[in-house]
Amino acid sequence: AQSVTQPDIHITVSEGASLELRCNYSYGATPYLFWYVQSPGQGLQLLLKYFSGDTLVQGIKGFEAEFKRSQSSFNLRKPSVHWSDAAEYFCAVGARNYGGSQGNLIFGKGTKLSVKP
Amino acid sequence: DADVTQTPRNRITKTGKRIMLECSQTKGHDRMYWYRQDPGLGLRLIYYSFDVKDINKGEISDGYSVSRQAQAKFSLSLESAIPNQTALYFCATSAGKETQYFGPGTRLLVL
Numbered sequence: 206a207q208s209v210t211q212p213d214i215h216i217t218v219s220e221g222a223s224l225e226l227r228c229n230y231s232y233g234a235t236p237y238l239f240w241y242v243q244s245p246g247q248g249l250q251l252l253l254k255y256f257s258g259d260t261l262v263q264g265i266k267g268f269e270a271e272f273k274r275s276q277s278s279f280n281l282r283k284p285s286v287h288w289s290d291a292a293e294y295f296c297a298v299g300a301r302n303y304g305g306s307q308g309n310l311i312f313g314k315g316t317k318l319s320v321k322p
Numbered sequence: 323d324a325d326v327t328q329t330p331r332n333r334i335t336k337t338g339k340r341i342m343l344e345c346s347q348t349k350g351h352d353r354m355y356w357y358r359q360d361p362g363l364g365l366r367l368i369y370y371s372f373d374v375k376d377i378n379k380g381e382i383s384d385g386y387s388v389s390r391q392a393q394a395k396f397s398l399s400l401e402s403a404i405p406n407q408t409a410l411y412f413c414a415t416s417a418g419k420e421t422q423y424f425g426p427g428t429r430l431l432v433l
Contacts, residue, residue: 214362239421248326248412249365249424295364309355309380310422314364 207232209298211313218286219321226281226316228296237299238279239310240270244292252294255279266290291320325349326425328413334431335403343398343428345413351423353416354396356380356388358409359427365412371396403432 208231218224230236237256241249253264260272270281279296294317297310326347335341345354352373357365357380367380369388377388385407389397400407408431414422 241424248426249414251421251423254421309367309370312365314362 207298207311209311209313211316213316215317217319220288221285224283224286226294228279230298239297240281241295242292288320293317328425328428332429336433339403341400345396347394347415351415351417355414356398357412360409405432408432
């Protein structure tokens, strides 16, 4: 069965510092991979996604993520964090195979990011 | 206007009451989903629908029911609300297996 692990529940970084949020998945093949962000009191917004091709994907707001098949990881990075990046970040995995519940996403439990001035 | 709307945005109800949460979308997507979010648990799938005639249970469907009234409308009902159904509820849509787009959420408090 698919699963997603975000090992860090809460991370605090200083404004201007670099950021890496970890995501590990369990799936028998290459899945679809997503990162969503949820600002306080808001819904989820897609940051970026990986379906195939280049394993380094660029997203909105200066974020990028790298798919590493050997490590079953899809970590999210940003070179310089802004105070407005404070939010909760969710990694999600979707199955590629046809049939059954394909198209459904499995979400990690989220990582809350705090930004120090 | 937002592509995925949810009504109401906030709701307080009492134990045993029946309530309905509504979701509408203008994206033209076939697939619609209902999730609940609890602190520290992420999002969990309640029900999903791949088209008007297709309804499927998700991970945590007990105590919930849904209705797909049209391609653009997908409602979630709590037949007899209980306090542990207090949560943030999200509707989402997608075109096939692609990206899911989320509504703004409904915050539900069951007293």
